[in-house]
Amino acid sequence: MLPIVAWINLAAGLIAAAVAISEEMFALSFGLAVAALTLFAVLQALDxxxxxLKSINYHLKRK
Incomplete structure (x- = not known):
């Protein structure tokens, strides 16, 4: 579930950055791109x- 959310968020963030760059809002565009990439990395790490944790839980329940 988290990878799907991460990829959708990355796509939405990069689209928003592209729209901002087309409106010549370069600082906003850069900020949106960095935020999208950061959130993508965080969601991937959480996954x-x-x-x-699921693996640890499985192995602890087996004993």
Missing amino acids: RIVGQ
Whole structure:
């Protein structure tokens, strides 16, 4: 679920940045692109953390 949200957010953020650059709002465009990439990285990291926690939980329940 998180990877889908991450990719959708990245696409939306980059589209917003492209719209801002077409309106010649370069600072806003840069900020939107950085925010989109940062949030994408955070959501991807959270997905990996959740996967690791599920794996740990599975192995603890097996014993």
